[in-house]
Amino acid sequence: MAWIVTFPLPTDPSNPSRKNDRPMRIGVVGAGVIGRLRAQSILRHSATELAAVMDVAQEEADGVAAGTGALATTELERFLDADMDAVIVSSPPHVHEAACVGAFERGRHVLCEKPLSNTVDGCRRIVDAAFAADRVLAVGFNLRYYPAIEFVKDTIDAGRIGDLDHLRVFGGHEGLPKFRIDWQYRAPESGGGAMMDVGIHMTDVARYLMGEITDVYGTMSESVWNVPGSEDNAMAVFRSPDGISASYHATWTEWKGYRFYVEAYGTLGMVRGYYAPMRNLLITQDEPGGPTRTRRLLYPGIMIRERLKSWHSTALLSFEGELRDFLAMAEGRYDVRLADGYAGLRSVEIAAAVRRSSETGALVRLPALGRMRG
Numbered sequence: 001m002a003w004i005v006t007f008p009l010p011t012d013p014s015n016p017s018r019k020n021d022r023p024m025r026i027g028v029v030g031a032g033v034i035g036r037l038r039a040q041s042i043l044r045h046s047a048t049e050l051a052a053v054m055d056v057a058q059e060e061a062d063g064v065a066a067g068t069g070a071l072a073t074t075e076l077e078r079f080l081d082a083d084m085d086a087v088i089v090s091s092p093p094h095v096h097e098a099a100c101v102g103a104f105e106r107g108r109h110v111l112c113e114k115p116l117s118n119t120v121d122g123c124r125r126i127v128d129a130a131f132a133a134d135r136v137l138a139v140g141f142n143l144r145y146y147p148a149i150e151f152v153k154d155t156i157d158a159g160r161i162g163d164l165d166h167l168r169v170f171g172g173h174e175g176l177p178k179f180r181i182d183w184q185y186r187a188p189e190s191g192g193g194a195m196m197d198v199g200i201h202m203t204d205v206a207r208y209l210m211g212e213i214t215d216v217y218g219t220m221s222e223s224v225w226n227v228p229g230s231e232d233n234a235m236a237v238f239r240s241p242d243g244i245s246a247s248y249h250a251t252w253t254e255w256k257g258y259r260f261y262v263e264a265y266g267t268l269g270m271v272r273g274y275y276a277p278m279r280n281l282l283i284t285q286d287e288p289g290g291p292t293r294t295r296r297l298l299y300p301g302i303m304i305r306e307r308l309k310s311w312h313s314t315a316l317l318s319f320e321g322e323l324r325d326f327l328a329m330a331e332g333r334y335d336v337r338l339a340d341g342y343a344g345l346r347s348v349e350i351a352a353a354v355r356r357s358s359e360t361g362a363l364v365r366l367p368a369l370g371r372m373r374g
């Protein structure tokens with residue numbers, strides 16, 4: 001058995017995909033916890049500028065724009081008319097659509113936080129607007145940039161566990177005590193419960209690793225927190241057109257505290273990505289039943305940084321990775337980790353499919369989407 005201890009590399013602030021000297025001017029909608037981090041990622045990148053900040057609370061917009069020269073406003077139309085190339089949407093999910101569609105109507109690229117919208121129809125309208133404007137739509141599934149998930153993806157793609165057979169994905173936390181604000185758990189705004197919260201990330205991780213999800217069978221319950229339309233627990237089985245399956249569990253009753261993991265099993269081994277703390281496990285063999293090799297990866301640098309600067313510091317690094325790929329996509333390069341609009345749409349469709357399957361007892365079949373471009 002080998003133990004590998006890894007330290008995060010400093011991020012490269014330059015943008016290798018930059019074609020000309022003009023920075024990309026980006027506006028941020030929603031200046032809360034995530035919007036502040038998104039704005040920081042823009043300010044830390046040498047090829048981007050913070051152009052404008054919009055929030056329904058003027059003091060929040062002012063706080064993020066302070067000292068940057070960016071416009072700070074409570075008016076969406078005024079914000080959208082500012083001189084900028086792209087918009088990052090980090091407001092609550094039920095108001096994502098207005099900001100995304102308005103941005104596309106003005107020819108901006110959009111990076112929207114998860115979930116893309118609180119409804120499937122809202123997601124579809126955002127995707128349609130992106131196609132109509134011929135602009136990039138990316139979705140903030142930033143767990144793709146967590147080193148433990150990057151390791152799982154790269155291990156599968158390198159064929160180190162043989163042919164992928166199935167996944168186990170899990171995401172959960174303690175539920176209602178975790179939330180700061182009502183919209184975060186109330187279905188009319190959030191779109192649902194555990195599946196639309198931590199679970200939406202894990203739906204995306206599953207699809208990211210499996211290639212596509214077309215078949216969904218699931219069950220869910222609301223018996224603990226009793227918030228109408230907001231499931232406490234959802235369990236499901238997903239299947240890809242290639243016959244790869246995933247078991248899925250999203251929960252708001254994980255009394256042990258916030259955590260997520262994915263385990264991928266192939267013909268020659270398995271790989272696990274876990275958080276928090278960040279870690280990996282890899283078991284490989286040359287033939288089924290042969291001697292196994294085991295590697296464990298720990299990330300003490302991340303653990304220490306999070307102890308000093310909280311999980312926000314890890315989220316910020318992931319947002320910087322997303323921003324670099326967003327610029328690449330805007331220049332026509334789609335061979336990146338960044339999730340596109342179809343990933344955002346499919347994850348919300350899957351949450352709706354689990355709900356439908358739970359009600360009817362039947363499997364729900366969805367048409368394959370693939371990627372929007374590239």
Ligand SMILES: NC(=O)c1ccc[n+]([C@@H]2O[C@H](COP(=O)([O-])OP(=O)(O)OC[C@H]3O[C@@H](n4cnc5c(N)ncnc54)[C@H](O)[C@@H]3O)[C@@H](O)[C@H]2O)c1
Nearest residue numbers: 030031032033034035055056060090091093095113114115
């Ligand atoms: N990627 C991640 O890891 C992650 C983590 C947490 C939240 N999120 C997502 O980020 C988004 C924001 O979450 P948060 O935790 O920052 O929430 P928050 O409540 O801290 O911030 C939301 C901000 O949006 C503002 N707002 C409300 N309505 C608005 C509107 N119509 N237009 C503009 N601004 C408006 C609020 O005043 C607030 O300042 C949500 O979509 C959430 O699901 C993503």
